Amino acid sequence: MSILSYLIPISLFLGGFGLVAFLWALKERQYDDPKGDAERILSGKYDDRPKR
Amino acid sequence: MTAAPLASVASSAEAAEDHLQASACPACLAAPSAEELAKSGDIKGARIMLSLPTAHCAVCITDVEREMEAYPGVRSARVNLTLKRVSIDAEANVAADALVEALGKIGYEAYELDPGMLSATETDKRGRDLLMRIGVAGFAMMNIMLLSIAVWSGAEAATRDMFHWISAAIALPTVVFVGQPFFSSAWGGLKHGRVNMDVPISLALILASSISIFETMHHGHHAYFDAAVMLSFFLLVGRYLDYRTRAVARSAAEELAALEVPRANLLRDGVEMIVAVADLKPGDLIRVRPGGRIPADGEVTEGTSETDRSLLTGETLPVYVGPGTMLSAGEVNLTGPLTLRVTAAGKDSSLHRMADLVAMAESAKTRYTTLAERAARFYSPMVHALSFSAFGYWMYATGGDVRFAVNISAAVLIITCPCALGLAVPAVITAASGKLFRKGLLIKDGTALERLAEVDTVVFDKTGTLTMGTPVLEESDTIDEETLSVAAALAVASSHPLAKAILAAAEAREIRPVTLDDLREVPGFGIEGRLGRLSLRLGRADWVGAEPCAATATHLRLGEAPPVTFRFSDHLRTGAAEAVALLTAQGKRVLMVSGDVETAVSALAGKLGITEWYSGALPAEKAALIADLMGQGKRVLMVGDGLNDTAALAAAHVSISPASALDAARTASDIVLLGADLAPVGDALRIAGQARRRIKENFAISAGYNVVAVPLALVGLATPLAAALAMSTSSITVSLNSMRLK
Numbered sequence: 078m079s080i081l082s083y084l085i086p087i088s089l090f091l092g093g094f095g096l097v098a099f100l101w102a103l104k105e106r107q108y109d110d111p112k113g114d115a116e117r118i119l120s121g122k123y124d125d126r127p128k129r
Numbered sequence: 130m131t132a133a134p135l136a137s138v139a140s141s142a143e144a145a146e147d148h149l150q151a152s153a154c155p156a157c158l159a160a161p162s163a164e165e166l167a168k169s170g171d172i173k174g175a176r177i178m179l180s181l182p183t184a185h186c187a188v189c190i191t192d193v194e195r196e197m198e199a200y201p202g203v204r205s206a207r208v209n210l211t212l213k214r215v216s217i218d219a220e221a222n223v224a225a226d227a228l229v230e231a232l233g234k235i236g237y238e239a240y241e242l243d244p245g246m247l248s249a250t251e252t253d254k255r256g257r258d259l260l261m262r263i264g265v266a267g268f269a270m271m272n273i274m275l276l277s278i279a280v281w282s283g284a285e286a287a288t289r290d291m292f293h294w295i296s297a298a299i300a301l302p303t304v305v306f307v308g309q310p311f312f313s314s315a316w317g318g319l320k321h322g323r324v325n326m327d328v329p330i331s332l333a334l335i336l337a338s339s340i341s342i343f344e345t346m347h348h349g350h351h352a353y354f355d356a357a358v359m360l361s362f363f364l365l366v367g368r369y370l371d372y373r374t375r376a377v378a379r380s381a382a383e384e385l386a387a388l389e390v391p392r393a394n395l396l397r398d399g400v401e402m403i404v405a406v407a408d409l410k411p412g413d414l415i416r417v418r419p420g421g422r423i424p425a426d427g428e429v430t431e432g433t434s435e436t437d438r439s440l441l442t443g444e445t446l447p448v449y450v451g452p453g454t455m456l457s458a459g460e461v462n463l464t465g466p467l468t469l470r471v472t473a474a475g476k477d478s479s480l481h482r483m484a485d486l487v488a489m490a491e492s493a494k495t496r497y498t499t500l501a502e503r504a505a506r507f508y509s510p511m512v513h514a515l516s517f518s519a520f521g522y523w524m525y526a527t528g529g530d531v532r533f534a535v536n537i538s539a540a541v542l543i544i545t546c547p548c549a550l551g552l553a554v555p556a557v558i559t560a561a562s563g564k565l566f567r568k569g570l571l572i573k574d575g576t577a578l579e580r581l582a583e584v585d586t587v588v589f590d591k592t593g594t595l596t597m598g599t600p601v602l603e604e605s606d607t608i609d610e611e612t613l614s615v616a617a618a619l620a621v622a623s624s625h626p627l628a629k630a631i632l633a634a635a636e637a638r639e640i641r642p643v644t645l646d647d648l649r650e651v652p653g654f655g656i657e658g659r660l661g662r663l664s665l666r667l668g669r670a671d672w673v674g675a676e677p678c679a680a681t682a683t684h685l686r687l688g689e690a691p692p693v694t695f696r697f698s699d700h701l702r703t704g705a706a707e708a709v710a711l712l713t714a715q716g717k718r719v720l721m722v723s724g725d726v727e728t729a730v731s732a733l734a735g736k737l738g739i740t741e742w743y744s745g746a747l748p749a750e751k752a753a754l755i756a757d758l759m760g761q762g763k764r765v766l767m768v769g770d771g772l773n774d775t776a777a778l779a780a781a782h783v784s785i786s787p788a789s790a791l792d793a794a795r796t797a798s799d800i801v802l803l804g805a806d807l808a809p810v811g812d813a814l815r816i817a818g819q820a821r822r823r824i825k826e827n828f829a830i831s832a833g834y835n836v837v838a839v840p841l842a843l844v845g846l847a848t849p850l851a852a853a854l855a856m857s858t859s860s861i862t863v864s865l866n867s868m869r870l871k
Contacts, residue, residue: 089299
């Protein structure tokens, strides 16, 4: 049963990591233009972050 | 398009003014330079928004952005393909019309948008807030479910307690945070003495969390942390879908409104200046160019012309105007420049009086109760009664075991989760309005779809709705070639719609216009010219010396020969016949009502197969007809575009107007037809009916789950596992059912 003391924190950490990543993406306005982002990967222009 | 450059110059000036007002410091007021703008970090003054209706791919994005960023003074440009807009951050002195022109050169249609009108959708705070809560709820749900499965599969004693405590540590903050939209809405309802759908939801969340904490503290077997979090997750998804549908509709509606920047050319001491229509005062002199819309009521002081009143009255025949003629706001000046003395502007103008008619019709309309609201009205008291009577019975049956009785009533509340109401209705509405949007119909009002499903009578306006409002030359094949080529040669000199129709007819038969001398347009009368020694006139009957006739017509005189009459009929809108046929096939009663003369209306009615029609109807009569039909218990769909239709649009059960309609008509209607084709109107009714059926099916499905699960909960057999199963399967089935929309 002692394995639980590793597994539970690990699962919580991984889930929390996903949540933080999601909140960060949301805050950086990465969901503002899903259709445009889908097309932008085809463009050769280097584009490291959405402009305001 | 002619108004666009003027509008954008003025708006960038306004933007600069905004900045002045924003900075209170007097030094800045004296010298507002671009550097200061940049230094203060305030880019508001130089934000330009352009609409890009034709952008659709990666190439469009790079083309537009490269072109804009290469333009001197532009700091950055970003295309949003979802909204089909480009947002440009530029120096304050960059004019939007220059950017529009630059884009036009590389082949992109662009229109300036009024950023003030778009503010609500640009900062989509509510949508992001809901998404964030969904993310948190989803994270919590997955982790708690992991622990719950361990409990369900047989974790015992200390292990179970530990799992419950960890679940509690995750669930409690989550419920407090993600439940806020429900709590605040429930509290708002209760304060006004209303029990809305959020009351049982909030109660279920609070009760489930507190009973689980209590059970955990007392080493109980059952905890509902997973149920509480899952409930909030599914309901938040429903709430977000609902919000998205509204936001998309609102943003597109705002875009339509932001396209029209109302301005007028004011003459002051002989100098022309551009002012906002709202600033006009009675007594002001204004100039209206050919093709321009009259901005305020007024009397003509100078110039002769003809005006098109079709948007106001539905008449297709242009009306002669000269000095002394009274004009109403909304008419379109056709041939010559006019100078007007404003007699009434703003609140007193006829345009505004029309808006008052709309307001009256709207206040008379009772608020529509949606299916979901009706279901909620029935659902909330029932759930509370069930849960409370379960509590009462088990208190009596167990001789006062509060813990057991509260457990049962919490289980009842959780199992009767209103997922069908909270998730299935928004899912159906989202699917249906997305489908209609692809067909070119924009739903402006959330309840419009349901109202559309109930329609049994459809009333069409004629001019501009069933017809394009542009005349076409009748029997052009029977006119001899020489006459037509002379008429076309005269018509070249004018931009009058009838002249354009003659030219189009000549082009269609590949007839070249002859060359004429002394060609000139006499505004308000027609065009004259000379062919050799023959003097020619094309225009109004009395000016040419012809017999006036009832239909839309123009007359041509060649020297002393008897005048030739050209008759015109209005061009049918594409898809009008299909739409009418489709509606008749669905068993709807189709009517046509128009302000135009009887001959024109009856001819069109015959062509389309409409048996019931009314001609010469005044705006108030149109509204009265609709009110009369509604009084007979009919559910009326009004389709119209003119100012004379606005009152009728507002009075109808549900209304549609084409995007080419006047602003006032679009505002009064629930649905806007984006394309020129009228055929989607027939489809819209079918889709709306289908959506309504899906919503009802979803209610039936979730009622079915409850019929099985609630008795189990009432007798105390419902475990947290059963609750979780019932909740998730019912949510998933209703979502899948919503997607069956064809």
